Amino acid sequence: MTNETGQSGPADLVEVRTVAGRVRGRWRPGAGPGAPRSAAFLGIPFAEPPVGDLRFAAPVPHAPWDGVRDALEHGATAQRGDPGVTLIPEPSVPGESTLNVNVFTPSPEPASPGAGLPVLVWIHGGGYFAGSPASPWYDGRAFNRDGVVTVSVSYRLGFDGFGRIEGAPSNRGVRDWLLALEWVQQNVAAFGGDPARVTVAGQSAGGGAVLTLLGMERAQHLFHGVYALSGALADVSxxxxxxxxxxxxxxxxxxxxxxxxxxxxxxxxxxxxxxxxxxxxxxxxxxxSQGLPLGPAVDGDLLPRPTRESLRAGVGADKPLVLGTTDDEFTMALAGAARTLRWVPRSLLLSRLGVPARARRAYLDANADVVALGKVRLAGRVVTDRMFRTGALRVAADRGGAATWLYRFAWPSGAFGFAEHCLDVPFFFDCLDGPATEPLAGPHPPQELADAVHAAAVAFVVDGDPGWPRHDDAGTARVWDVPVRDEPDAYASVRPLL
Known part of the structure; x- marks a missing residue:
């Protein structure tokens, strides 16, 4: 029997030759009625297992193999054990070979130079200590439907990936990203992709990761655009x-x-x-104020200075950037503090959350709608603004006139009543019908909003422009809500904190 690429094997299997050897993936149904099918190649190792002598080493490219390697199941993950209830379903997979990629493509045939499809490379979040590329949300099926090859990558987490260890290379997790992107450059054409049209994207720690890469001189040749969802830079001192x-x-x-x-x-x-x-x-x-204790560190090597300083110096200015946040990233984390916060004066609450005295009145006035909803909502908005939304504005300003687009995801979840952390991810991937979306988004999330968010992401990956006005002195941003709108000074409620 011969499959669609002319290779022998069962009709639902497909093979591709990578630099290290042949891999066998599987065709699967398309995203939606009438959509063409696409192929998934799971758990392809881009590096040797980081164990034994390689445990705290820089990643080493995987050695070639003979024959055909099955890429039918997700590879091992750096996340270990049961992660418990998480906002995004990101399962752990046991095993030692934790440095791998998943490739989803509508056209698993070699592409000639300049003729391949655009490529989206996804870096998962999880605070740099958790998360997994094996999430069904990161499947890439909808991007494949729209002519985009999608790659999700793994990397070492926590202390193994980011801890400062005397005698070991710094930023091992960052080095994993770099080697994975080098793998994409060397191999994605074999899966129908164009290595000259690579967009890196990620959410939360993954959003911070792609901003870190944007400001890293040694990464500039590996990608051509950046899409950061709720990105929080680490830049650990x-x-x-x-x-x-x-x-x-x-x-x-x-x-x-x-x-x-x-x-x-x-x-x-x-x-x-x-x-x-x-x-x-x-x-x-x-x-x-300082971010998480584990994550990319200013090491004098890969990161010679904090990322924002690099952006201000013009690093990455030739690459288009989309970035934004949800309106209430971490309000849900404070829900259990409602009884305690009830008795805390607003001025003391703002003081404890680091809002300077000079800014408090202006901040309360600018967020009067949130203040009216109670102190949990106010506290959640302050944490969101200080950890995420001020950062988005500052990164946009750091880039000066470089092509930059801002958005806010404002649609209130049917489960939480506000736009919480991770809510925008299933809209970005257009997978509202996927597993575990109801606990995050409620029973009836608007498909028309997912259509719009996903279409903008596709437009950016394909053409380098998401389809709304660039960020400029007016502060215009796309507001993802029903209806979708573009607002001048869309982050006005954050500005008292700048």
């Missing part, structure tokens, strides 16, 4: 990274060196990492 490493090593009873920490079993190190990074509510302002 050397002092903070060193302090965390010393704390974890002390808890383990070893030296904060590669040799010492390599003697700590993975499961034990994960437990110590959790102990050392568990958030004390009294340290909330530190996390809001």
């Amino acid at each position: 050397d002092e903070r990274a060193r302090a965390l490493a010393e704390d974890i090593a002390r808890r383990a009873g070893v030296a904060p060196t590669r040799e010492g920490l390599a003697s700590v079993p993975e499961e034990r190190l994960l437990a110590l990492q959790k102990e050392a990074t568990d958030l004390d509510p009294r340290q909330l302002d530190t996390v809001i």
Whole structure:
């Protein structure tokens, strides 16, 4: 029997030759009635398993293999164990070969130079310590329907990926992103894609990841556009990274060196990492102002300076950027504090959340609609603004006249009553009919909004323009709601914090 690429095998299987060897994927139905089918290649290793001598090493390209390698199931994930109830379904897959890619393509045939399809590379979120590329939401089926090859990548998480270890290369998780993008450059044409038309995208920590790449000189040749959803930059200082490493090593009873920490079993190190990074509510302002303790670090090598400084210096200015946030990213995390916050004066609440005295009155006036909904909503909006929305405005300003588009995702979830963290992801991927969307979006999320959000993402990947006015002095941004609209100074309620 011969499949559509002229290769022998069952009709639902398809083979592609990569630089390292042949891989076997599977055809699957298209996204929606009448949509053409596409092919999925899962768990293709781009690097050797980061275990043994390679545990705290820079990633090493995977060695070639003989014969045909099955790419029919998701590869192992850096996320271990049961992640519990999460906003995005991101399962853990056991195994050692955790550095892999998933490729979804409508045309798994070699493309000649300049004739391939545009490519979207997705980097998952999870606070740099969790998350998985094996989510059914990241399937890429709808992007395939619209002529876009989609690749999701894995990377080392937590201390293994980002911890500062004497004698080990810095930013190992970042180096994983770079090697995965190099794999895309070398191989995506074999799957029908164009390596000269690669857009990197991600959400939450993944959004921070693609902004980090945008400001990294050594990454510029690997992609051509950036789409950041709820991106929060880490840019961990050397002092903070060193302090965390010393704390974890002390808890383990070893030296904060590669040799010492390599003697700590993975499961034990994960437990110590959790102990050392568990958030004390009294340290909330530190996390809001400085970001998460694990993530890309200013190491003097890959990141010689904070990302925003690089953007202000013009790094990445030749690449179009779309970025934005949901309106109430972390309000849901404060729902359990309603009884306590009830008795806290607003001025004290704003003080504890780091709003300077000079800005409080203007901020309350600018957010009068949220203030009227109670202190949980107000506190959630402050956390959202300080961790995400001010950052989006500052990154846009840092880029000066570079092509930049802002959006706000404002549609209130039918489950939460506001636009919470992760809500925009199933709209971006146009997978509202997928698993686990109802707990996040409610029973009847508007398909017309998903059509609009997804179409804008496709337009950006294909043409470098999402279809609304660029960010400029007027502050115009697309507001994703029903109806969709474009607003001048759409982030006006955030400006008192700038």
